[in-house]
Amino acid sequence: MANPTTGDSVFAAAGAALTDQFFKSRDQALLDKMRKTRRSTEMKAALAEVAGIHDDHVLQKLIELEVNPEMVAAIALVPLVAVAWADGTLDAKERDAVLAAAAAQGIASGSVEYGLLASWLVQKPDPKLLDAWQLYVHGLCRKMSEPERLGLKRDILERARAVAASSGGFLGVGKISDAEKDMLETIETTFTI
Numbered sequence: 001m002a003n004p005t006t007g008d009s010v011f012a013a014a015g016a017a018l019t020d021q022f023f024k025s026r027d028q029a030l031l032d033k034m035r036k037t038r039r040s041t042e043m044k045a046a047l048a049e050v051a052g053i054h055d056d057h058v059l060q061k062l063i064e065l066e067v068n069p070e071m072v073a074a075i076a077l078v079p080l081v082a083v084a085w086a087d088g089t090l091d092a093k094e095r096d097a098v099l100a101a102a103a104a105q106g107i108a109s110g111s112v113e114y115g116l117l118a119s120w121l122v123q124k125p126d127p128k129l130l131d132a133w134q135l136y137v138h139g140l141c142r143k144m145s146e147p148e149r150l151g152l153k154r155d156i157l158e159r160a161r162a163v164a165a166s167s168g169g170f171l172g173v174g175k176i177s178d179a180e181k182d183m184l185e186t187i188e189t190t191f192t193i
Contacts, residue, residue, distance in 0.1 A: 040060075040063055043063050044056070044059045044060070044063065046069045047059050047062055047063070047067070047069055047072050049069075049105065049106040054155070055148070055151035055152070055155070057145070057147055057148050057151065058144070058148045058151040058152050058155075061143070061144050061145070061148045065140065065143055067140070070113065073102075073105065073107055073113045075133070075136065075137065075140075075156070076101075076105055076155075076156060076159070077098070077101070077102060077105075077107075077113075077117055078129060078130060078133040079133070079156050079157075079159075079160045079187045080097075080098045080101055080102075080159055080160055080163045081098060081117070081120045081121070081125060081129075082129075082130050082133075082160075082183050082186075082187070083160045083161075083163045083164045083180055083183050083184060083187070084097070084098050084121070084163050085124045085125075086164075086177065086179040086180045086182065086183035087177045087179040087180060088124075088179070090121060090124070091167050093166045093167045094163055094166055094167050095121050096166070097162060097163045097166035098117070098121060098163055099117070099121070101159050101162070101163065102114065102117055130186075133190075134186075134190045137190050137191065138190060138193065140152075141190075141191055141193045142193055149191055149193070150191075152191070153188065153191035156187065157184065157187060157188055160183075160184055160187055161176075161184060164176045164177075164180040164181075164183075164184060
């Protein structure tokens, strides 16, 4: 005949082991969740710094779509360069406005992004750059909710308008050229899906 005490102790030990495993896996899941949340928070901060985007929903969507800070830098800077070159020339005020926007986005002098941007400010980039930007943004917008898309559009257009207004018209008084207006319209319509 089996010893009931031994059977009970085996049963109790098995129960304890099951409980330990449950909490161990639960603790691991909580730890993983905490790490993921921390990475998400760090990525949001990096994206916000690089892109100048402060809308939390837009930042979260960019993370979900696995958009990294380098991609965001391109998303944020291509429209500024396009507006600066819209009338066929780029003056010192436009150049300074684009570089100031880049610096505000955390793009440091000496970085790859800065070097690329600097080359675009010396020689007008191939129109295919804007085409590639539009295709990327179009695809991105299809994956975003309307508020997310509108937030991204607002942030990018705000900076692009600042570049357009930087050069000014007669005596530097806030005139945006027709070519710059057309480019701003092109950028704006890119966000329409």
